[in-house]
Amino acid sequence: MPIEVINLNHSYKEGTPFKQQVLFDINLSIDDGEFIGIIGPTRSGKTTLAQHFNALHIPRRGKVIVDGLDTADKQTDLVSIRHRVGYVFQNPDYQLFAPTVSEDIAFGPTNQNLPGNEIKERVQEAMTQVGLDKTLSTRDIFALSGGQKRRTAIAGVLACRPKVLVLDDVTAGLDPRGREEIMSVIHELHRKQRITILFISNSMDEVASLAERIIVVDRGKIIMDDATRKVFARFEELRSIGLELPEITVLMDKLRSAGFDLPAGILNVNEALSSIIAALRKMEVRK
Template sequence: MLISVKNVNYVYGSGTAYETQALKDINLEIDQGEFIGIIGHTGSGKSTLIQHLNGLMKATSGTIFFDGKDIYEKGYSMKQLRSKVGLVFQYPEHQLFETDIFRDVCFGPKNLGLPKEEVERRAKDALREVGIDEKLFDQSPFDLSGGQKRRVAIAGVLAMEPQVLILDEPTAGLDPKGRNEILEQISMLHREKKITVILVSHSMEDVAKYVDRIIVMNQGELMYNDAPREVFRHYKELEKVGLAAPQVTYIMNRLKEKCLAVNTDATTIEEAKEEILKALKQRSIHLPGNR
């Protein structure tokens, strides 16, 4: 077990008019190499939860274990934790500050106190992984396009070579092309470098395509924590909390209701296609005189 969250509660603004319980008794386990999607409505506590995972926020009660060690124990190095659990915030391009891209990406590894050659190697690797051309390295980050800025910012976290990469809505505000590129690159990192990825999103379509497990948050509580197809079975409950299953789920359910005996578990368009073709084939066999 890489990360284990035990009975975590988080209350902010306690004792004021704004007092809110952002997390309610969260229990969660994350294994090495998993690709997890966290989904929830705005204000459901998903951003709060991920900030607990790298120690930026401290739980009001409960504990979090990373690699078997209690991160709230005295003497536990938060700086080390943060180098192992990389967190990419929403709109990460807003954190860029250096005069050129390369230096900005070097910021993270440099803070880890690594030697200069290692810092530069990591920065180069990270920029290559997110698909930034070497020609752009000495440009100002403020001159890039939106999608490029975002990728540079993600590289800034990747350069620390974390074991776990958490991304808070990495596709927010990007066009479909930029969105697909980012998601594909993240998925490739997961496959090739075997890093654990936690993707926060409210697009079910994005999440369904890539993740092994979905965590649904609602009003500070874990609502579901299961494989995508299991979670999407509850599409009616998801609607009640302002979320929705992928459109494919709706189509499959409607088809089943109306006429076709399909398996409604499909979560992506490809799976649905297979499933519909299979069902159609079966039907044509069962219907005599069709051929």
């Protein structure tokens, strides 16, 4: 289900002295089954852009076409757009409001007026897809860990069976293990079901391993839109706009300056682990 963005501009507080333009002439097209990383520093406009994809924002200048439907067209059914393009908020607390896990996940399909058994089936399926154990169904939302909350939020969106999944900074604030778990859920969704994934992040390492294409947003403009490898080759430019280096890269750099024999530019935990093991072996041999 393709998305087309044509000359999109967006300002907040339009018509007031506080008007602030945050998107400038955005053009992009997204094809079925793509895995796209959207990266950029905080406040660069990623969320504002992404919320146009599912009609949470309606363009005043420019167009957003989802599956052939113009989101600004009065005839377009925005609810159906929102079911086709699922949006997972940055902070799960904005998304979760039912008392228990299963009630929360059931919210979308219930709004679609599906029959009870279908709703139940979808809730179970979505829980399986995100790796939430059945025993958590009746768990109080507030008793969940950060990672479980995010998985519940993703499951709630999946229960509407979207074609496109927009994940807005969903790993922010999680520990490395929690992140890995969420990333593997997303990876599986893309691999098995070819759901189009739009993964928003200000961390380069997360998008590095999974995204096939990366869109870089800086101060409301798209400054790069290319295959992941090509975008990462412009590492210094990415750094200069303030994108944070992967935590693991920073940590490994610290270990290296402390005298450990480790290679530069390590991008993920697995690479880190194997190079630490190799470094320790070398130290053993020297003894």
